[in-house]
Amino acid sequence: MGRAPCCDKANVKKGPWSPEEDVKLKDYIDKYGTGGNWIALPQKIGLKRCGKSCRLRWLNYLRPNIKHGGFSEEEDSIILSLYISIGSRWSIIAAQLPGRTDNDIKNYWNTKLKKKLLGRQKQMNRQESITDSNDNNSSNNNKSPQNLSNSALERLQLHMQLQNLQSPFSSFYNNPILWPKLHPLLQTTTTTPDQNPKLASQESFHPLGVNVHHQNNHIKLAQINNGVSPIYSESNIEQSLNSVQEFQPNFGFSQDFRLDNHNMDLINRGASKELFQGGNEFELTNGSSWWSEEVELERKTTSSSSWGSASVLDQTTEGMVMLQDYAHMSYHSV
DNA sequence: AATCCGCTCAACCGCATTCTC
């Protein structure tokens, strides 16, 4: 027995919304709000639409202060860095871009930004292959990523591209002020060579202001011990402090930690570099690394979505090494 | 002028998660 449909499919209109329908929906929500029940809403208004359809229309189109198109280079940069960090979590990415919807960003990524970046990557690969054609010691570069899922491969490619100084976003990566601020508890830190010389050398610098260290199969992120940025409200700070212990290793942000217009504005004006000052390390003690947790999460689902996907677990050792390399891959701080 | 092709984006679908009783 399957799940009951959310609405009577036979009596529900599909397809593009008419201006009249838009007006009805917008007027009603402006006056009364959604009433906390999208399913019942279309009946109240007299719309022959599914509640989910109404919700989507409102969120993606009718809601106030929605921006369509015209993505700035800075927005490109934010989308890119977040996609590399967390994959296709469009709602989280959208939360960092006021006025943008997850659907919009998703479409923009799939139709324009991805092509733009991967196109440049191909171009650069061609140039490199000419330069390196006489180099027979390129075994490391020959690790075939064929076993990686498309999304993981895509992110890997983008990540590699970002290391290239010719990257169109190099200015972004060299300019901390442009980095999105995602979690006030994170900051850069160092791992001393005597703790683990090999891993210390693999210290990775993340553009989102997080340094990731692998030690004894644990990930170490940084924790702020003072200087919490004023751009975060007290309640958020408290929430964040409380959330440290259960901090998710996906470079530190939670859906509850969103930037509003005001915060974005502060960031745009160069505030909060001091976010990442001083501090102690804390350790994720669940014994997993950020990617393995994500893989594990995906393994539990049947969804083919996001980076990695369930198939990642079935990768060859080499494939897993590739993923680890990816996780370790460094942005060298300037 | 016709039609083919690729691109864009609004909307749909199905699944996972959260909420409510």
Added chain:
DNA sequence: GGAGAATGCGGTTGAGCGGAT
């Protein structure tokens, strides 16, 4: 605690459009 309902999310689809042939 469990079941069903509601919501949220990400992947996919397809109509519409413009450029190429």
